[in-house]
Amino acid sequence: MKICSGEEMRLIDEATINKVGxxxxILMENAVFAVVNEIRKDIKPTVNTRVTVFCGQGNNGGDGFGIARHLSNMALNVTVVFIGNYNNLRNDAKINYEMLQNLRIPIKTINPDSAIDDEIAYLIQRSDIVVDAIFGTGLSKKIEGLFKDLIDLINFYGKYIISVDIPSGIDSKTGAILGNAVKADKTVTLALPKSGLYLYPGTDYVGELIIADIGIPRRIIEEADLKMNVLTDEEVKSLIPIRFTRSNKGTYGRVQVIAGSKGMTGAAALTCLGAYKVGTGVVSLGVPASINNILEGKLTEVITIPLPDDEGRLCRESFYTIKPYLEKAMVIAIGPGLGQNLEIVELMDLIIKNSKVPVLIDADGINAIARNIEMLKNVKVPLVLTPHPGEMGRLIGKTTEEILEKPVEIVRDFCHEWNVILVLKDAKTIIGHPNGEIYINTTGNSGMSVAGSGDVLTGIISGLIAQNMDPYKAAVLGVFLHGKAGDLAAKELGYHGMLAGDICSYTSEAIKMYFEN
Structure with missing residues (x-):
């Protein structure tokens, strides 16, 4: 599903009005109906239901005026608080304001340069519902003064809050909090979801997200050439690899994992199991010879390949032993638990140069690339990197804080510069393609913040690629299923004490949810 920034939505609105006519x-009235219908779902309105609608002087405020009109027509006790100046109202917002005046619906006007008075606190305190239509998607500067105090007050009283399009105070593109933001119970976003609703910290303020159709023609949206996306359930169903009645292990591909070192056998094991859990036919594991017996005991379904090592870690010579096996694979997954030294850097370079199939690089594989990022110029095949913010920082010489400040921009720039698929792992994982396409993942939870979780993801994505899935689609679907497995595990086990193995165990359940339906 396409998502957009506030500026992209503005251009789509303009095209709808100017090109289609x-x-x-009408678009504003459709938006009004959508929000009113959501209010009716949440409560059974009566004449005693008190609603306070806070309106700014832009189009978001215009939506608020229209919402107040319809709620009043339902015989609810409605008060409008307008923060602004009538002379600053324009076009559709002004029309809706004047309708309120004609219907004699109470409007309390506040000068933005003044201070909050006791009446505003009283109105909020006695309200059953507060409608937030103060700032829309066009907000770009920090909220200060009366607006900041007003939002503090709205949040303080803990009333049921519905935000129109986006909670006031959130940057519609980045999810940044512009000084202060309304903490909504429900957000009704109009036409298309805004990217800031899915990104931290803004996503924490959204509550339940409802996407309302307001009549924007599909053709106009398609012509906008939007690059931001989230997966819907229907899209997930369409992406899951099909199974054939007449098939064998070769039908579902072969993953070649290169992972593990002394003390890090678990990383290798979890990667292999993750690949099997999404339906891969064969998984083989290249591992330091000195720990091969351990992994043979742990992984009865995995083919292990003992490789030359140096004190429990793979080395440059490991490549020449593993090379024949690389040629049999559909995908190579390398990095989890390898350890860090110059020999690993050389091994990574050899594998990238010589691979004829997609390569997925995680963990210590990424750390090796960070020591010689120029090796990415040797890529002849699709390359998928799956760093967490710390590893991403090492790749490009930035702090974790800098990565988290502009994650979408960083992912897009890196994919374009190095021609790779990038999976930036975080609470809202971002998946980028060299063509500028971006997906924001919507599954997962805090229980997944545990050692080994990323190794399972490496296996999942690799396992999907092995089944002839496009590497970018495999990354997008893999991240989604990984998060969904974590959600299923959390539902059964709780967030505390969840293990990476639990995520792995529930991966097949996550697929079953969509495949059987």
């Missing part, structure tokens, strides 16, 4: 007032 649908008046803005």
């Amino acid at each position: 649908i008046p803005g007032i």
Whole structure:
């Protein structure tokens, strides 16, 4: 599903009005109906239901005026608080304001340069519902003064809050909090979801997210050439690899994992199991010879390949032993638990140069690339990197904080510069393609913040690629299924004490949810 920034939505609105000829007032009225219908779902409105609608002086405020009109027509006790100046109202917002005046619906006007008075606190305190229509998706500067105090007050009283399009105070593109933001119970976003609703910290303020159709023609959205996406359930169903009645292990591909070192056998094991859990036919593991017996005991379904090592770690010579096996694989997954030294850097370079199939690089494989990023110029096949923010920082010479500040921009720039697929792992994992396409993942939970979780993901994505899935689609689907498995595990086990093995165990359940339906 396509998502957009506030600026992209503005251009889509303009195209709808100017190219198609649908008046803005109709789009606004459709938006109004959508929000009112959500309010009706949440409560059984009566004449005693008190609603306070806070409106700014832009189009978001215009939506608020229209919402107040319809709620009043339902015989609810409605008060409008307008923060602004009538002379600053324009077009559709002004029309909706004047309708309120004609219907004599109470409007309390506040000068933005003044201070909050006791009446505002009283209105909020006695309200059953607060509608936030103060700032929309066009907000770009920090909220200060009366607006900041007003949002503090709205949040303080803990009333049921519905935000129109986006909670006031969130940057619609980045999810940044512009000084302060309304903490909504429900957000009704209009036409298309805004990317800031999915990104931290803004996503924590959204509550339940409802996407409302307001009549924007599909053709206009397609012509906008939007690059940001989230997966829907229907899209997940369409992506899951099919199974054939007449098939064998070769039908579902072969993953070649290169992972593990002394003390890090678990990383290798979890990667292999993750690949099997998404339906891969064969998984083989290249591992330091000195720990091969351990992994043979742990992984009865995995083919292990003992490789030359140096004190429990793979080395440059390991490549020449593993090379014939690389040629049999559909995908190579390398990095989990390898350890860090110059020999690993050389091994990584040899594998990238010589691979004829997609390569997925994680963990210590990424750390090796960070020591010689120029090796990415040797790529002749699709390359998928799956760093967490710390590893990403090492790749490009930035701090973790800098990575988290502009994650979408960093992913897009890195994919373009190095022609790779990038999976930036975080609470909202971002998956980028060299063509500028971005997916924001919507599954997962805090229980997954545990050692080994990323190794399972490496296996999942690799296992999907092995089944002839496009590497980018495999990364997008793999991240989604990994998070969904974590959600299923959390539902059964709780967030505390969840292990990476639990995520692995529930991966097949996550697929079953969509495949059987």
